[in-house]
Amino acid sequence: MTLLSNVSSPLIQEALSQPMSILDLFLPGFSNITNAASQVLNGNMSGYTQLMCLFALAALLKPYDPGSPLQASTLRIKRYDETYDMIQAWVSAHGLEDAARSIRAKVNKKQRTRDARTKKPLQYAPWEGAFYFWYGRYLLSYKTTQVDVGLRKEEQISITCVGRSSQILKCLMEDCRREYLDGLKNKTTIYAHRENHWIKEKAVDARPLTTVILDEEQKGQLINDINKFLDPDTKKRYSDHSIPYKRGYLLHGPPGTGKTSFSLSIAGALDMDIYVVSIPSMNDERLNDLFAALPDKCVVLLEDIDAAGATLSRGSDTEDSDSDVDTRLPKKGVTLSGLLNVLDGVSSQDDRILIMTTNHPEKLDDALTRPGRVDLKIAFQLANESIANEIYRFMFKQPELDHGNVSQQGGHDEKNKRQAENEEIKEQAKLFAAKIPESVFSTAEVIAYLQQHWDSPANAVKHCGQWVDDLHKEKKAKKRAMGKGARQG
Numbered sequence: 001m002t003l004l005s006n007v008s009s010p011l012i013q014e015a016l017s018q019p020m021s022i023l024d025l026f027l028p029g030f031s032n033i034t035n036a037a038s039q040v041l042n043g044n045m046s047g048y049t050q051l052m053c054l055f056a057l058a059a060l061l062k063p064y065d066p067g068s069p070l071q072a073s074t075l076r077i078k079r080y081d082e083t084y085d086m087i088q089a090w091v092s093a094h095g096l097e098d099a100a101r102s103i104r105a106k107v108n109k110k111q112r113t114r115d116a117r118t119k120k121p122l123q124y125a126p127w128e129g130a131f132y133f134w135y136g137r138y139l140l141s142y143k144t145t146q147v148d149v150g151l152r153k154e155e156q157i158s159i160t161c162v163g164r165s166s167q168i169l170k171c172l173m174e175d176c177r178r179e180y181l182d183g184l185k186n187k188t189t190i191y192a193h194r195e196n197h198w199i200k201e202k203a204v205d206a207r208p209l210t211t212v213i214l215d216e217e218q219k220g221q222l223i224n225d226i227n228k229f230l231d232p233d234t235k236k237r238y239s240d241h242s243i244p245y246k247r248g249y250l251l252h253g254p255p256g257t258g259k260t261s262f263s264l265s266i267a268g269a270l271d272m273d274i275y276v277v278s279i280p281s282m283n284d285e286r287l288n289d290l291f292a293a294l295p296d297k298c299v300v301l302l303e304d305i306d307a308a309g310a311t312l313s314r315g316s317d318t319e320d321s322d323s324d325v326d327t328r329l330p331k332k333g334v335t336l337s338g339l340l341n342v343l344d345g346v347s348s349q350d351d352r353i354l355i356m357t358t359n360h361p362e363k364l365d366d367a368l369t370r371p372g373r374v375d376l377k378i379a380f381q382l383a384n385e386s387i388a389n390e391i392y393r394f395m396f397k398q399p400e401l402d403h404g405n406v407s408q409q410g411g412h413d414e415k416n417k418r419q420a421e422n423e424e425i426k427e428q429a430k431l432f433a434a435k436i437p438e439s440v441f442s443t444a445e446v447i448a449y450l451q452q453h454w455d456s457p458a459n460a461v462k463h464c465g466q467w468v469d470d471l472h473k474e475k476k477a478k479k480r481a482m483g484k485g486a487r488q489g
Contacts, residue, residue, distance in 0.1 A: 075169040077157040080197035083173065087157060088125060089183065090176040096142070102129030128155075138168050188268040191275045196289035198275060206268030212258050213391050213443050218378050222249070225376050226266065226353070245350040248343075248373050252361040253380030256442030259357040260303060262380075266355065267299040274299040284338030291342040297351040305368075306358040336365060343373055382439040383446050389433035391443060395450045396425045396457040428461050435464045441471065 077083050097103055108123035130143035141160040146153040161168050187203040209223060228234060229247045238245040251259040267274040275298055277290065294300065343354065356374070358364060369377070381387070398418040436446065449467050453460035 072160050072162050073164060073166040073169055074158050074160045075166065075173065077159075079155045080194075080199065082200065083176075084157065085200050086173070086176040086180040087159075089180050091126065091142070092123075093179060096131075096133055097124045097126055099131045099133055100126035100129060100142070101131065102127045135168065135172055140168070140172070188264055189273040190264075191273060193275075193277065193286075193290055196286045196293075198290065198293055201276075204264070206271075207261065207265045209262075209265045209269050211394070212262045212265050213387055213394065214258060214262065214378075215381065215387070218380075222262075222266075222376065222378050223269075226270070229353075230270070246352045246354065248354040248375050249356070250361065250364075250369060250374045250377045251355060251357045251380060252377065253359070254382055254442055255359055256444030257380035257382065258443050259380050260301075263299070263301050263303075263355045263357065266353070270299065270353070272297060272299045272353070274301055276301045276303060278303065279305060279334055279339070282334045284335055284341075287334055287338060288342050294352065299353045299355060302354070302356045304358060305356045306360045306363040336367065340367060340373075383436055383441050383443055384438050385433045385436065387443060388436040388446060389429045391446050392429035392432045392450065392457075392460070393425055395447065395454070396428075396460075398422055398425075425457060428457055432461045432464055435461075435468060437468065437472075441468075445471065 077087055091097060103124050104127040105122050105124055108121045126142065126144055128144050128146055130141060132139060132141050134140075138161055143158045143160070145156050145158070147156050148154075159169060159172065184203055186206050188206050189203045190201045191198045192201040193199070209219070212219070226247070235245055251262065253259060264274060273295070275290075275294060277287070277300065279287075279302060282290075291300075354373075361369075361377070368374070383391070398421050400415075400418070449464075450460050453463070
């Protein structure tokens with residue numbers, strides 16, 4: 001049994017300030033069940049007599065059902081709700097996995113280390129079973145069970161405290177929520193789907209919009225549009241005119257040009273979670289369930305919307321109209337009307353930003369990209385001289401010293417040194433950008449090359465010509481191989 005003394009909830013702290021009897025120590029909250037018994041045990045009896053009465057009561061209550069609302073309050077948490085992540089993180093942070101007799105072990109994939117002795121570190125969590133722990137001066141029971149959900153089993157957590165009031169359980173969850181959100185500050189949480197459930201995939205450091213390499217005019221247009229959309233006056237206008245408060249963007253361009261990275265940056269800038277949907281793995285029913293489970297304020301990313309191919313194409317015998325007619329699709333795929341229904345239907349929440357990315361915008365149906373579904377289209381380009389120049393400076397520029405560092409001894413000398421280095425980087429960036437052919441390489445390819453020369457920016461310029469020639473040959477060989485395979489097919 002574990003005692004937690006660092007309880008931060010004001011409601012719990014208020015409860016802790018109340019006087020505590022011996023009965024409350026062993027069965028906290030039992031006075032909520034029967035005031036009469038409490039008065040007897042807290043009367044003029046000695047502590048020893050109270051303890052004997054307590055054991056007698058324990059024998060009488062041996063068969064009591066902790067799930068009964070008449071005797072105890074129980075909080076139940078489902079596996080695919082985010083509260084599950086909150087309580088699991090809280091249990092782990094407070095070392096309660098050691099209190100459980102039944103635990104599960106798994107490799108902590110999020111913790112990376114170069115030390116071979118700690119490679120693939122293990123992470124533990126309570127498994128099917130139960131244990132008790134003190135929350136302040138309240139004794140709680142933690143239990144995990146496997147419940148049948150259709151043709152499979154699903155884990156469910158239940159936390160129980162004595163007494164009919166659920167206030168203590170609410171205080172516990174508030175503590176879990178606060179600590180959970182503290183751990184997500186300056187992070188973007190990415191959610192993926194498993195069947196018709198959302199699962200938290202990972203939380204990454206929020207990426208500033210300034211770190212995404214994109215034509216400045218295009219970037220400014222998109223950022224200004226988002227800021228205008230989030231303005232309170234805009235939301236009021238939407239409401240006054242009974243228009244759903246949501247926004248849709250289409251980011252299109254060749255692979256590796258930063259569409260997904262920019263989507264993550266948008267979510268980080270807006271302090272929203274991002275929910276990623278893979279259309280090819282969907283059907284209409286599952287897609288509808290996923291959209292219905294979205295929170296009110298989030299970013300939804302439909303990545304590579306063209307990947308379903310014919311799935312998003314209107315039949316040739318269908319009139320070009322706004323009727324959003326259903327289209328015959330590959331077996332078990334998403335129909336065009338099914339996709340449009342979730343974008344426009346009752347499950348389409350307010351405060352939602354929808355981002356669709358595609359490498360081939362010409363393959364998308366007009367009904368999918370019409371105004372109201374897609375409000376702004378942004379083209380992501382292959383690297384040109386301007387973009388190559390910006391990438392080089394972004395990769396090698398020395399960060400500016402803050403005022404505190406400059407005021408320290410030697411700070412001014414270091415500042416001057418960095419300024420000189422950055423001036424040199426500017427000149428090198430021009431030379432590098434001049435060697436990059438126009439609209440041939442993606443930003444991802446350019447960044448990957450520069451990473452090889454992080455320790456020597458000058459070598460990145462020196463060897464750039466050879467890299468360009470080698471990559472040209474590689475692309476031509478790959479293109480010939482694809483053409484040969486197509487002919488043989």
